[in-house]
Structures are given as structure tokens and as C-alpha cells.
Amino acid sequence: MKVRKAVLPVAGLGTRFLPATKSIPKEMLPVVDRPIIDYAVSEAWDAGIEQIILVTGRGKGALEDYFDHAVELETTLSAKGNLSSLQSLLDRLPKDGTISYVRQQQPLGLGHAVWCARHLVGNEPFAVLLPDDLIAPPMAGAYTGIPTLRQMVQQFELLNAPVIAAMEVAPSDVSKYGIIDPIGGVPESQNGPDDLVAIRGLVEKPAPEQAPSSLAIIGRYILPPELFTLLEQGKRGAGGEIQLTDALVQLLAQQPVYGYRFHGTRFDCGTKVGFQMANLELALRHEALRVQLLPFFRAQLSKWEQLA
Ligand code: UTP
Numbered sequence: 001m002k003v004r005k006a007v008l009p010v011a012g013l014g015t016r017f018l019p020a021t022k023s024i025p026k027e028m029l030p031v032v033d034r035p036i037i038d039y040a041v042s043e044a045w046d047a048g049i050e051q052i053i054l055v056t057g058r059g060k061g062a063l064e065d066y067f068d069h070a071v072e073l074e075t076t077l078s079a080k081g082n083l084s085s086l087q088s089l090l091d092r093l094p095k096d097g098t099i100s101y102v103r104q105q106q107p108l109g110l111g112h113a114v115w116c117a118r119h120l121v122g123n124e125p126f127a128v129l130l131p132d133d134l135i136a137p138p139m140a141g142a143y144t145g146i147p148t149l150r151q152m153v154q155q156f157e158l159l160n161a162p163v164i165a166a167m168e169v170a171p172s173d174v175s176k177y178g179i180i181d182p183i184g185g186v187p188e189s190q191n192g193p194d195d196l197v198a199i200r201g202l203v204e205k206p207a208p209e210q211a212p213s214s215l216a217i218i219g220r221y222i223l224p225p226e227l228f229t230l231l232e233q234g235k236r237g238a239g240g241e242i243q244l245t246d247a248l249v250q251l252l253a254q255q256p257v258y259g260y261r262f263h264g265t266r267f268d269c270g271t272k273v274g275f276q277m278a279n280l281e282l283a284l285r286h287e288a289l290r291v292q293l294l295p296f297f298r299a300q301l302s303k304w305e306q307l308a
Contacts, residue, residue, distance in 0.1 A: 001160075003153050003222055004051060005120070006044040006127040009113035010037065011057030011104035016271060025060045026270070027131050031278045032286065036269050037063060038092070040131035045094075047149035049127060052099045053120045055113045067099050109241025115231035123225045125156065128244075130219025132270035134278050135262065136285070148220055148262040155196065155260050156222040162251065165220035166197060166259035167266060171208050177216035178245040179203045180259045197259040199252060204238050204245045215259060217245065218266055227251055 014026030027037035037054075044052055056063060070089070077086040104116045114128055127149060135148045148165060155163045166180055181201035203212060221244075230247040237243035251257060265281065268274030283289045 001125055003047075003125050003127055003156060004049065005053060005124065006047075006049040006051070006129055006149075007053045007055060007114055007117040007121065008037070008040055008044070008129050008131055009055040009104070009110055010060060010063060010131060011055050011107055011113050011116075012110075013107055014270075017275075023059075025062055027060075028062050028066065029269075029275065031134060031269065031275070032282045032289075035066060036134060036275075037066065037131050039134050040129045041067075041094075041099075043135070043147045043149050044127065044129060046147045047127070047153050049149070050098065051120075052094070053117045054099065054101050055104050055116050056101050057104050057107060064101060067094055069093065109237075109239070109243055111231050111237075111244040111247050112234070112242035114244055115228060115242070118228040118231075121225065121228070125162075125222060125224050127153070128219075128221040128223060132268060133219035134267045134269045135218075135220070135264040136267070136278075136281060137264050139285075146263070148264045151262055151264075152220055152222050152260055155258070159196075159258060161255065162224055162227075162248075162257045163222045163260045164199070164248070164257065165218040165262050166215045167218050167261065169214055169216045171211070171214050174208055174211040174214055174216065175205050177205065179206055179211045179213060180215040180217065181212035182215060182259065195261045195263075197261070199257045199259050201252065202245050202249050204243065215261075217259075218262070220262070224251070224255070226254065 010025065010027045012026070014021035017026050017029065020029065028035045031039065041052060054063060074086055074089065077083070077089070100120050102116050102120060104113045110130075129149060137145050137147055152163050152165060169177060179202070180197060180199050181203060183198040183200045197215065201212065202217065203210070206212075227247055230250045231242065234242055235246060237246040248257065267278035267281070269278050283293060
């Protein structure tokens with residue numbers, strides 16, 4: 001079955017970016033010149049998704065405004081003859097009726113946020129993208145330019161089974177992630193079918209000595225509708241929240257699930273350091289910015305390295 005719908009949970013509080021997130025949703029913080037949310041939404045459209053469902057919460061109205069006309073601004077740009085800016089705004093607007101919003105009335109966890117989208121998804125496979133995980137496509141190699149979600153949809157179409165994005169992390173970092181227990185270990189190569197890992201189990205934020213591998217779950221999933229039935233039980237997990245990982249563990253008892261080592265560079269924009277790195281990397285990919293930034297970086301590096 002075709003993956004037509006994508007759920008983007010954006011109802012979290014973004015406490016790691018306080019005080020900025022007191023009045024701006026985290027997803028609206030800009031990476032170069034586009035808000036974080038725009039990268040995930042573009043990735044979904046590029047993967048052939050036809051319907052996007054944003055799971056929002058209180059104080060997230062700016063996200064809805066972002067994907068709508070800004071009539072006053074458009075009129076002013078037109079009156080001033082700034083047609084290129086006007087056109088770039090219009091080009092980024094989604095087609096009418098292709099983005100829906102549903103509210104998660106209490107931040108009860110990621111699993112609960114996904115479950116809130118159940119009526120809009122219905123009985124079909126769907127994608128989940130966590131916009132905090134900003135994945136820039138690789139700059140060279142076999143998968144150049146293929147956005148991560150499109151890579152995953154391709155895998156789903158081959159396997160007809162749920163697919164979860166996975167990435168090797170340092171052993172010292174496993175306790176920050178959901179970690180995959182792979183059947184038959186983790187294959188060496190990262191080209192072609194070896195990118196897939198059959199999953200035996202998932203462990204949420206294990207201590208390094210208890211981690212079954214160093215393959216971490218990253219915020220892209222292709223999931224079956226049966227997951228909603230599992231989330232319906234509302235079981236509380238780590239931190240008293242309804243966890244998506246717990247429902248995935250239950251799903252594993254019913255059907256095979258695969259981890260997919262995607263090709264791309266992932267930035268955790270939910271953390272300050274990941275957010276800064278995303279800004280640096282994506283700014284450097286703009287030729288005009290690169291020319292100005294590199295001399296600045298060189299000067300800064302020599303200054304800061306002396307202090308380090
Ligand atoms: P995080 O826990 O990383 O994000 O949730 P957060 O809560 O926004 O940020 P901090 O930890 O307070 O800084 C991962 C994803 O799940 C969504 C978040 O919006 C984010 O996209 N989420 C989380 C919800 O939509 N609802 C929830 O109840 C929890």
C-alpha cells in the first residue's frame with residue numbers, strides 16, 4: 001500500500017530552548033532562513049506524501065500561520081514590487097487542504113501525540129517525522145539528494161513492513177536514545193540491502209553496558225495502522241509518558257519491523273548544540289554565505305582554540 005499520510009508531532013514544550021520557546025514554538029526557530037518545521041514538511045512532500053497531519057498544542061498557532069497566506073505581507077510585497085520575495089513565499093505554500101491540524105490537549109508523550117492523529121490517518125500505513133531531527137541529504141555518494149523519508153518509503157514498498165530510521169551512535173550516547181536489538185547483529189556495510197536490520201527488540205535509553213547495540217532510533221518511521229490499537233491502551237512508560245517505543249515493542253510481537261540506516265546527516269535540533277550545528281552546516285551549503293562565513297570561522301577558530 002502507498003504511504004500517503006505523514007504525522008508530525010509538534011506539541012512538545014521545547015523546554016530545552018527556554019526562554020525562547022516561552023513565546024515561539026521550537027519548530028519555528030530558523031535554521032538559516034527556514035523554520036525547523038519547514039525542513040521536515042519539505043522532506044515529506046519530496047517523499048510523495050499527499051497529506052500532512054501536524055499534532056499541535058497550546059501556543060503553536062504560529063505553525064498554522066506559517067503554512068497559510070500572509071495577506072497583508074503579500075499585498076505589501078506586491079505594492080513595493082518585490083515580486084521575487086512574494087513568489088518565494090507563494091511557492092512554499094502547501095496545496096489547499098493538504099495540511100491538517102489536530103490538538104494534543106495534554107503533553108502526555110510522543111506515543112500519545114501520534115495516537116491523537118488516528119482518525120485523520122485511518123486504516124493505512126503512515127509516516128511519522130519528528131521535526132527536531134533535521135536530516136540534511138548526503139553531499140556525495142549513491143543516494144545523493146534522496147531525502148531520508150523517500151529512502152524509507154522505497155524500503156517500505158520493497159518489504160511491506162514497518163521501517164524505523166536508525167543511526168550508529170557513540171557507545172557513550174546510547175542512554176539518550178531508543179536502541180535497537182538487531183537479529184543477527186549489525187551488518188558492516190552501509191550500501192544497499194545491508195542498510196536494513198531486522199529488529200528483535202528495542203530498549204529505551206539503556207545504560208551503555210546494557211545496550212544491545214549502538215544503533216539508535218531516529219525520528220523517521222513508516223508505521224502500520226495497527227499501531228493505533230496498541231497506543232489506545234495508553235500504557236505509561238519512561239517519565240510517566242505514553243511512549244512510541246513501547247508500542248513498537250508490542251508491534252514486534254505481531255509482525256517483523258526493520259531498522260533502516262538512512263543516508264544523510266542528522267542534526268538533533270531539539271538540543272542547543274545540534275541546532276547550532278544544523279545552522280552552520282546548512283549555511284555553509286549556501287555558496288554566497290560560505291564565501292563570507294569561512295574567513296570568519298578561520299579567524300574565530302584561531303581565537304577560540306587558544307582559549308580551549
Ligand atoms: P521531545 O521530548 O524531544 O521534545 O519530543 P519537547 O518535549 O518538545 O522538548 P523538550 O524535551 O522539552 O526540550 C520529541 C518530539 O515529540 C513531540 C515533540 O514536539 C517533538 O517533536 N511531542 C513530545 C509531542 O508532540 N507531544 C508530547 O507529549 C511529547
